[in-house]
Amino acid sequence: MTTDTFRFEVPSIEQTAEAALSPFWAAALRHGHLTTTVPRELVHRAAVAEVMLTDWERLGDTHFAMTAQWPRGHSFFTPVDGGHHDPLIAAETIRQAGALLAHAEFGVPFGHQFLMEELTLTVCPEELGIGRAPAALDLDVTCKEVRKRGERLTGMRYETTVLREGRPAAAGRISFSVIAPAVYRRLRPERVFGAGHRPIALTAPLAPQSVGRLSPADVVLSPTGDPNRWQLRVDTRHPVLFDHQVDHVPGMVLLEAARQAATAVLGGSSILPLGLECEFTKYAELDLPCLIDALRLPKAAPGDPETVLVTGHQDGEPVFRTTVTTAPSD
Incomplete structure (x- = not known):
């Protein structure tokens, strides 16, 4: 959630x-x-x-x-x-x-x-x-x-x-x-309310053009060395994604991570999402690494839109699951 x-x-x-x-x-x-x-x-x-x-x-x-x-x-x-x-x-x-x-x-x-x-x-x-x-x-x-x-x-x-x-x-x-x-x-860990609660260190972004972005500041994925796996890049200074102070990663950040992961898997500089289906199962904490995995799903028929399954895990537990359906870039 x-x-x-x-x-x-x-x-x-x-x-x-x-x-x-x-x-x-x-x-x-x-x-x-x-x-x-x-x-x-x-x-x-x-x-x-x-x-x-x-x-x-x-x-x-x-x-x-x-x-x-x-x-x-x-x-x-x-x-x-x-x-x-x-x-x-x-x-x-x-x-x-x-x-x-x-x-x-x-x-x-x-x-x-x-x-x-x-x-x-x-x-x-x-x-x-x-x-x-x-x-x-x-x-x-x-x-x-x-x-x-x-x-x-x-x-x-x-x-x-x-x-x-x-x-x-x-x-x-x-x-x-x-x-x-x-x-x-009562539901949240006590540490998130403490004065010392800090997000993890800001990690290096992927190349913006590989995830459909122009600015490195808007990239929310960092390389891990594994294909189709990235670490969520949490920049709490971002003026839109972190519009106000929160104690967790906002849902719109996870949606953007799904879009960027799908873009990277499909190998295009930009994609036009036709549909998103998202489930949020656990808080994404600011102070723990969150791993993002993407899997390109097979098409039912030639010419069908591309579909990519994107999942996020933290401490081995699922955080969210998103299916991104896309149209090819013109």
Whole structure:
């Protein structure tokens, strides 16, 4: 499992989302529709620039409409093949949708932990083209298997369709659990809360072009000397992957590791993922080496997309498992 946590750096850490948002949305209603991002705290981002969602509306008890925007250029979610929005920006957008709903619609207080258990994503490449303006998106979100203890949300699964000008651009499903701070502390090793808790030493990156990257700073794999096996490269200074302080490796880092491992196995300078199927089974700790293995799976028929199975292990125990389905680079 991987947790997604955000803590305020202001005294209002215990505010509910409703109380924090009321003045802003009241002003928006007075002045008509305003296009802006939702508050960053609701989507567990520290930087406003990393917020993809712009608005939301409740359509039913478990049915919601949202809007989002993808920039033409991004410091990390860089264009694929020079002409497509990065499919992982779709995964991040869908992740943000779940955090927003948990806080703003289901009453989860800030400071609770979100444990992502499953993520699936499919994209339609023809709808990912980068145009002359940022991509304006509509999200249709349905919450299923909503779990509560009394009135408190303890977890759910939600399904999202991302529409671009009315046409499906991506679809995804995420399941997560919500854990109160006191329970989370009992679940985690005591060392992660100590002042001396430090990530492992930063290891050397693979050549960026071998994993579809331009900058060594964006590479999350390090060589081990074994073919198709790498060590996860944990750079807690990365401004996007480690947007705020955490005590574990974020899920988006593991997704990026899967994408880079698939790219390396397929031997191309870039791949366009068509689909991801991910299971998170254990926290990836910052202070222990995490080994990433990739296996190119056989095709069922000539001309089928490539499929790569990527797994991560720490101390001999599985951390995550991802199947990456890709389209060949043009």
